[in-house]
């Protein structure tokens with residue numbers, strides 16, 4: 001089956017620095033993918049490459065089989081993008097924005113957008129610049145979804161939204177996923193928000209992919225081990241180690257059969273936030 005998004009050896013260099021290097025990921029159609037990483041990790045760069053806003057320095061990226069480089073019409077038609085800070089033409093009212101969306105995108109479903117925005121109580125007569133941050137985010141999402149894209153790329157759409165607006169935005173997103181079967185690539189720094197809606201994870205750090213997979217599989221493949229420090233060096237697959245004088249807490253990448261080799265270690269399942277932080281932290285920590 002064609003992947004929704006396929007990057008092969010993808011790299012982007014600005015001047016002498018690589019914002020993204022050797023990035024290879026394949027995202028199945030229908031997945032909702034969390035793109036996570038610290039500031040400057042390369043998330044926006046990857047998203048801009050996917051949307052054709054940047055041309056890669058090396059490698060390639062395809063959206064449902066179409067080369068996204070340089071924003072080919074075929075690839076662009078398949079992608080909906082909500083940029084960071086969800087920019088809108090501030091002087092236009094919501095109906096004017098919808099008319100513009102319809103004029104620019106063949107197949108734009110204006111009725112769908114109107115119904116969604118009406119259900120959310122968005123004031124249609126106001127100019128976009130006079131709407132609250134949460135309302136602007138909803139309008140941006142409605143415009144992107146009404147294009148009926150096969151891949152929706154959302155760059156930190158929940159930033160600066162209050163908890164109710166975040167929940168409403170996530171609900172609108174999930175109904176688009178359920179009704180339209182759209183594939184979503186979503187970045188955020190708030191893991192709890194991502195955990196509620198995503199089934200797949202890509203962790204980027206300093207321009208490289210640290211972790212990529214279905215969230216359930218990734219969690220099942222990791223364990224927290226707690227035990228004596230003198231035995232810590234023998235444990236394979238350690239992602240993060242926290243040592244005190246006699247004791248070590250280890251986060252390990254391992255199968256169940258391997259952890260059974262270490263009966264002296266107490267095993268606990270790992271949560272998503274802890275797992276991601278472990279991959280983003282530098283190696284062993286001593287307290």
Ligand SMILES: Nc1ncnc2c1ncn2[C@@H]1O[C@H](COP(=O)(O)OP(=O)(O)OP(=O)(O)O)[C@@H](O)[C@H]1O
Pocket residue numbers: 014015018019037038039040041042043044045046
């Ligand atoms: N147009 C550009 N010119 C030069 N350097 C850039 C440009 N865009 C991004 N970079 C650099 O590329 C790196 C990755 O930036 P990017 O915006 O992709 O990170 P990010 O993961 O989205 O960060 P954040 O979480 O802060 O939004 C950073 O070092 C950034 O300074």
